[in-house]
Amino acid sequence: xxxxxxxxxxxxxxxxxxxxxxxxxxxxxxxxxxxxxxxxxxxxxxxxxxxxxxxxxxxxxxxxxxxxxxxxxxxxxxxxxxxxxxxxxxxxxxxxxxxxxxxxxxxxxxxxxxxxxxxxxxxxxxxxxxxxxxxxxxxxxxxxxxxxxxxxxxxxxxxxxxxxxxxxxxxxxxxxxxxxxxxxxxxxxxxxxxxxxxxxxxxxxxxxxxxxxxxxxxxxxxxxxxxxxxxxxxxxxxxxxxxxxxxxxxxxxxxxxxxxxxxxxxxxxxxxxxxxxxxxxxxxxxxxxxxxxxxxxxxxxxxxxxxx
Numbered sequence: 001x002x003x004x005x006x007x008x009x010x011x012x013x014x015x016x017x018x019x020x021x022x023x024x025x026x027x028x029x030x031x032x033x034x035x036x037x038x039x040x041x042x043x044x045x046x047x048x049x050x051x052x053x054x055x056x057x058x059x060x061x062x063x064x065x066x067x068x069x070x071x072x073x074x075x076x077x078x079x080x081x082x083x084x085x086x087x088x089x090x091x092x093x094x095x096x097x098x099x100x101x102x103x104x105x106x107x108x109x110x111x112x113x114x115x116x117x118x119x120x121x122x123x124x125x126x127x128x129x130x131x132x133x134x135x136x137x138x139x140x141x142x143x144x145x146x147x148x149x150x151x152x153x154x155x156x157x158x159x160x161x162x163x164x165x166x167x168x169x170x171x172x173x174x175x176x177x178x179x180x181x182x183x184x185x186x187x188x189x190x191x192x193x194x195x196x197x198x199x200x201x202x203x204x205x206x207x208x209x210x211x212x213x214x215x216x217x218x219x220x221x222x223x224x225x226x227x228x229x230x231x232x233x234x235x236x237x238x239x240x241x242x243x244x245x246x247x248x249x250x251x252x253x254x255x256x257x258x259x260x261x262x263x264x265x266x267x268x269x270x271x272x273x274x275x276x277x278x279x280x281x282x283x284x285x286x287x288x289x290x291x292x293x294x295x296x297x298x299x300x301x302x303x304x305x306x307x308x
Contacts, residue, residue, distance in 0.1 A: 005148030006214060009174040012157045013219050016177035022155045024176040027076055030235060031055045031069050034096040035225050037237045041175055042082050043154030050086035050153050052180050053224050056099035070099035074106050084109040090182025091170040092120050094277040098288030111287055112143035116169035121285045123198045128282050128302050140287035165205025166193040178220045184208055187236050188243050189229035191250035196268035206260045209251050217242030278303055
């Protein structure tokens, strides 16, 4: 089935590049405090759109949320006369809070993520000692994609590919000739995502990356983060399959699975936890919804001690 799903993705990409399918218009929004890139992807003919990996601004020191990043997306959607039909999450992020519920309130659209979010909810539901009111069945989302699920954004053909490794639930979205990789890959000069979160697996990550690298070499890749590799002065987040095959510093062609796993595991052992992992995960596993207010009307986030 994996090969069949990859074949479907290749067909969508080739149709877009040949002119027999729509080529998406992609607008990026970079949030420097979290090094996150959000995207608005739209069909230029029908003007339907998807928002991918949105950011809710969060001041960790003050415990305050705000909406400047999300409002910039809303302003763009309205200025372009777009109708949002999808709010897509590549996974439950550990570095920023999702603004999907806020965007859904203002723009509409179905909120979607991979079905393996249920696994993430179960793992972190225990870590945060969530009660029975936290369902852990993915019901916070409107759609749970399986590997190979097809969908439309206006006239744009799209398919969800399961690319686990960074987390168990990671998806890449193939939309026309563009692929939104989430955290699986970074720019070629920066490399690949960590695989040491609960449920992560460097061997799975390698296989997921090889799956993406089997797509046509001119396929556009859009990544969810950039941290400016050493020697590069500007942020960047768009590249191609061919550039990744030739030049990814961690996993270019010729790097074997065992070699990659040894490198990735050793590198991950030196990394500190993301600064916003604790607030991010407990919000994002709820589809971006904040915990319910307590009896005093205030919402609270938990900080489990000596667990991660």
